[in-house]
Amino acid sequence: MPNNNEYTIYICEGTGCVSGKSHEIRLALEHKIAEQGLNNVKVDFTGCHGFCEQGPIAIIEPNEIFYTRLTINDVDEIVQSHIMEGKPVERLFFKDPISNRSIPYYRDINFYRKQQRIILRNCGHINPEKIEDYIEREGYNALKKVLGQMTSLQVIEEIKQSGLRGRGGAGFPTGMKWEFCQKEQSDIKYMICNADEGDPGAFMDRSIMEADPHTVIEGMTIAAYAIGAGEGYIYIRAEYPLAVKRLRIALQQSENMGFIGDNILGSEFSFKIHVNEGAGAFVCGEETALMASIEGKRGMPRPRPPFPAQSGLWGKPTTINNVKTLATVPVIINKGSEWYSKIGTDKSKGTAVFALTGKISNSGLVEVPMGMTLREIIYDIGGGLIGGKDFKAVQNGGPSGGCLPASALDLPVDYERLAAAGAIMGSGGMIVVDSQTCMVDLAKYFLSFTQEESCGKCVMCREGTLQMLKILEDIIEGNGKEEDIDLLLELAKAVQAGSLCALGGTAPNPVLTTIRYFRDEYEAHIKEKRCPALVCKNLINFYILPDKCQGCGICKRGCPVDAISGDKRMIHIIDQNKCIKCGNCLDVCPERFNAVTKVSGEKLQVPQEPIAVGSWQNSESEEKL
Template sequence: MLVRIGMGSCGIAAGADVVWKTVEQEFKDYPEVVLQRTGCIGMCYFEPIVDIILTEDLIFTYGGVNEDKIKEIINHHLNCQEPLEKYLLASKDFLTKQNRIALRNSGIIDPENIDQYIEKGGYEALKKCLFDLKPEEVIEEVKISGLRGRGGAGFPTWRKWEATRQEKSDKKFVICNADEGDPGAFMDRSILESDPHALLEGMIIAGYAIGADTGIIYVRAEYPLAVKRLEIAISQAEKKGFLGSNIWGSNFSFSIQLKQGAGAFVCGEETALIASVEGERGMPRLKPPFPSQKGLWGMPTNINNVETLANIPWIIRNGGMAFAALGTETSKGTKVFALAGKVKRGGLVEIPMGMTLREIIFDIGGGIRDDKKIKAVQLGGPSGGCIPEELLDTPVDYESITCTGAIMGSGGMIVLDETTCMVDIARFFLDFTQKESCGKCVPCRIGTKRMLEILERICEGKGVKEDIELLESLALEIKSASLCGLGQSAPNPVLTTIKYFRHEYESHIEDKKCPAKSCKALITYNINPEKCKGCGICAKRCPVNCIKGEIKQPHVIIQDECIKCGTCLNVCPPRFKAVQVL
């Protein structure tokens, strides 16, 4: 019996390490119980996840496992030779519509065991490149696949590789951009934690294709588990001869180093990332020259993100046409999204390009939490935009998403329900980008600050009619005049929320009301005297003691003292529903 435990960051945060130690301790004298760690399979909503594997075809998945449950589950299997139904995963709809290429090994292999990666065909693509394909043929295979950069811009991967290969230089670099900074995004982190060798193999192949002998993985220090597993993977690959001098007896040599970033969002931009690697402050540089011409230390440098490179070994092994057969005419293959927010089944999903937002949210994600009404989906991170419910049948491809005013981005997908204030969500993302601005160019440094001040004023009920037009004007100027992609895309959340939810801005400004009843300055908590039974629960829990009343008599909130924390609403018994938000 193989007991496989999901030990990604999400699993560990949910208690998987306790489950692991319990199995280790309780069943150490049972040789038939073999323990294996794995990464995240994507069902973050179900963690900690444990697979009981009896044979290749008999795999039973249990979720929400804790110390007591795992003892019960394993004992039941040992004694009864059958699954324990009450803890089994009831439905696999989350995985049914997915097509896993970048995530092909996630949640299946031990990320700290190179032999398991090799058993799944790992490093066969590298061997094929070194002995069967010329560098130009590798680039041609990537071109046939139609793979576009999965970091956000969607630039054709083969073009970037070819441009770097054509440069004449004694030294070239391959850099993996693992600086994943979007709020709500965790695609790259999961691949690094679950299948680090897929990234290493993709980087080595990229190095062979462009003529580089050195790779650098720029990973944020806030990903300690990813860093640890990358260090293990690099050491294992070196011992196996997949990294180092004369790989597999060929004339090709390649080494990989890790560089931990300090968490600056702007370092997701290529030239800012390069500056950080060089030991300088992470600030973007003017282009051209592009990194493929003059990158790290002035040498030709190819930069791809984690997901892009993780696709490469699969493409080489299966052929570019197999990848191109998935997706749409202009957006080939699959894309990984971090499905988060007000959705029932949050986690990682990898879908063929062309699937609609509605299918992802409702068929894979299971719909909206607490069965509330969906309002919008925020796509593309803080540089993305908000797509309203009426556009949820938009297919997920680069062109279609761009037409809505949002961007594909690296893959953050945050679902918003009817309780979300769209003005406040625009303020939230602009606050993030304003703080993360490197400050090098005036439009981004000052422009985003002015926009944020206007949004804060509107959320406080102090907005004026001219604010909407001023926001639009500032947004367009910032987009056109900023130096890098951060400033050029920072106004997107504001522009899309004004475009699709202008009435919410108008309500904040003209009526001094928040339709979602979310902005504190524009709401009041009130107790309905006809529904209040005088139980006193709200008065006892109020942190500022602003609720008065006698037992078994209707209570009253003293508005001048109320801090609008919402505690009274949360603790009022559902059968009464006496507390109202006005």
Template sequence: MKSLMDPCCEKCFHTPASPCRDYIRCRTQGPLCHDDESCRAKHKAHLEAIHLPPESEKRQILICAGTGCTSSGSRKLVEAFAEELAKHNLQERVAVKITGCHGFCEQGPLVIVEPQKVFYTRVQVEDVPEIVEGHLVNGQVVERLLYVDPTTGERALTYETVPFYAKQKRLVLHNCGHINPEDVADYVASGGYEALTKVLFEMSGEQVIEEVKTSGLRGRGGAGFPTGLKWSFVRAAEGDVKYVVCNADEGDPGAFMDRSVLEGDPHAVLEGMIICGYAVGAKEGYIYVRAEYPLAIHRLKIAIAQAEKYGLLGENILNSGFSFRIKIKAGAGAFVCGEETALLTSIEGNRGMPRPRPPFPAQKGLWGKPTVINNVETFANVPLIIKNGGAWYASMGTEKSKGTKIFALTGKVNNTGLVEVPMGITMREVIFGVGGGIREGKKFKAVQIGGPSGGCLPEEQLDLPIDYESLTSAGAIMGSGGLVVMDETTCMVDVARFFLNFTQAESCGKCTPCREGTKRMLEILIRICEGRGEMEDLETLERLARVVKNTSLCGLGQTAPNPVLSTLRYFRHEYEAHIRDKRCPARVCRALLVYVINQEKCTGCGACARACPAGAITGEKKQPHTIDPAKCIKCGNCMQKCKFGAVELA
């Protein structure tokens, strides 16, 4: 295969200095044009012949090979399909392709048959012969493997008709689940690196930044700072050495947005970083990704090597005179390293701890040089903005929050997974539209948005639009995109304790408010959950939370009190029930549980008494038993062993 820095072909006048529209695509597939007057037409025909085959001649089997589906055995499906296709002599007519995460992780392993877009769920190796013979040979869809809507019972034939996908707007995720993340040709065939070509040969750095400003793109890592403005600060900063850093240190419990993009479309992130480097005048970039993401790191390394091989990264990119290199830095898993200054300190080889600001990284960042720091999702948006225009991007979303946002939708909701929705969509639309509502018909109680540093919003906030300003006013934050749904069985005091326990453990300890304040807050929450709280604890807890929020050095401490403050704001009655009534309304806090035996249901079989490790259950054989609350240790063994449902919670 020829180098991307060579002309299209010997008789073509289009060169890297004056490229034709499909130059990069031609380079990855090999030149076919031999007539300079019809170069574009030849390129177009070439692409259609390779990437847009007729349905009757070429089909594809797309197998999700993201972390979720891989852990469910999807890699075995690749070999199984290859073997089965060979048995039917279909290996030349049907391609088997691995992809990144489709998003609907709980339904994995996922398989899509293109071009019909048929969507199969929870596919196992033993299902492969039926798919090949039934679907590919005889044209009969395997209905039992189609997605079934848990609320209506209806089957969805294609992924576009699955409610989980139908209500999304997938921009950043448009390639995830549809291209092979380990093949640069797949990326360029979908329009990849066209934005980079446009930037290198048609735009100045100032024009790139203005386009990003026009788009209204804000940082997707949590704070929501205007991306174009940040880039302009770095471009204007003095010095010849500048850096571009991608924050892929995704540490929120249950969050996997960045991981999925890196695994499913790594070249989009690389392209965004290269464009940023060109715009601000940087020649070197770093991707800081946690070591717990081995598949993401593996695919990033492949993508970087391929981009360098074809002249898309490295010295003199596409013979444009611009050079840019990208290195990977694997983080050790400290949550605080998601904070930009702590991240920079870690890249420099020191313990990840935040620095006082100002100076901000845009003036004094990595090794004291001006530095742009954006997260994975932010960079992945950039090629789309450059390719389609800032005004196009700004047409989506709200007045101050443009574009789309990716969320990891988890918790007590029917459809869990990775979703991308327009800014301004309501919580209700996401949870009950995309998410399919609450599991087992239970009642919605709250949604935690923004990760462990976010806030818990109640039912009355379900129609709140998802944008930066609305969430902040409600006591939550956009964060990186965690969205945890809770039902009536969730104790909000216990939720606040859980998230504060996480952030307290992850505090680096550098500043006193965060180090000591979160510890004292956690002690109060533990006392309340154990039934030892007092009413004055609520005032103390709230006062401590505001001190920590207002005086901590970095974003970890400044946002750690959010779960406490939001639950006190919306669920104060649950705190009061724990303290005044010594009762957990959701029956979650173990110390406040009271087990009793229903005398009418008890048969006196003695199973509960034999299971009790504390000897708290007594009674004659075949006579109703009783539980001594003074001896009961709240283990719940009696309830698990009772076959008659006689053991109940008071």
């Protein structure tokens, strides 16, 4: 029976899905549909849905059927079965990691169902390269309202009433920030959008700019109107080429339609936006460093005051807001501050976007009202840990943030409560780890990042973090001393006190929180020379279990340094002196044998050299295993 429904197929073309060849999938779909002569189907693309792990993603209207992990080979079946016969392809539905049920509709997927998407409202629902799509969803209405009906002071008052706080991490009230700049008398003022999303593990700003660039432009233009700026800069990471491309397209479209440029919408207000690509310096996320970079200098922070509101870019009053803050502004103007201030907690209003990643089942972008507990985010939305493993810790806020243990799972997430627990909201990175992550190694990971990214201006940040890093390296290599933990704590205090900007001020946080909540792991490394998570190379060994090895030789062939000896049907042996602990043998040993193991702090009894399979007898080793 011919199917006469009208269909629209939306393919995600965010960075994640594009890496899964979603662009080619869209072209193949278009080709197939043309080939079949179907004229009831439209194919279009969207930006990031935030559920990148399930990508490439497609949504088919009507009913928002949600397809995951598409490949080019699925195209024929989608067209044949779903479009021509009206039977959606069940094997491409999302599989809930907990119930294991296939879920056809977007709205029924737990990952999305429990979110409240304000900042990400358009992400995945519009074509980011078409301004008409944005306009259809109330786009630029807020700008029209502001220019037509509101004074700059009224705009600031509205934002103040809403309780909006900066989403870049520090959480400073946005309305107040605007007010400081508005009050300054100056012929020139600047409005900057900070899109230098440098925190490893955070990608919400990228997603927003790729999926909904116009909302950033609209929010920024409203902010510029409020403070009285005629020129603006978007400072964006060069590592985000797709976001840069879409922003530039959006700016051109917006200018063509008169939403930016001279005499916007016939008003007296003019505003021009430039795009500056960052050049790979994490410290440029700090506002004074960012401005130095736009000025063509080394991006090093300077003391404040004077604050940017008084003396910012080229000495002129300047406001700097994060992408998410600006993306929220049009919604507040459209729906009103009263509506917005009802969302969230007492002191933290609205929603927060987290990049939920690591050992979590549903990796992706999550937007929830402030005050939701970590447990709800990680288990209800995130679907718990991969393979149902036990939760060990969640790292919040990137290199400036902290690691929280299981006892913090019922903590409602907002600015104050995260800070009290030792973490920060920060950029919203939320990395979940299980028992296979070593907390000392994780602390070292973050510290080596901040140490490398320290601009070098403040001695404590430059040298103090280096000393802390060396101590952590010692501990990890099995050379830790008992007094090291206290020394780390002392140095941490000095680094916090002796640094000009937040990079140094917060760099010790990962070390401090891991010591606070996982001190036993530090002690195991130092006192027992043991890494409980079996991560730190100097403290672990790989063994081939003589009672399980069947002499298949797969591990031997896969060993990159020829550290494994043995022939067919012989028990294989790892030469511990040669082994570089790459773990390849453990990966490749067939599951039915499971003969390779990793241990720390113990020595296993194995034959000295290869012997025939089945001839090994050692009571001691059996006891241990």
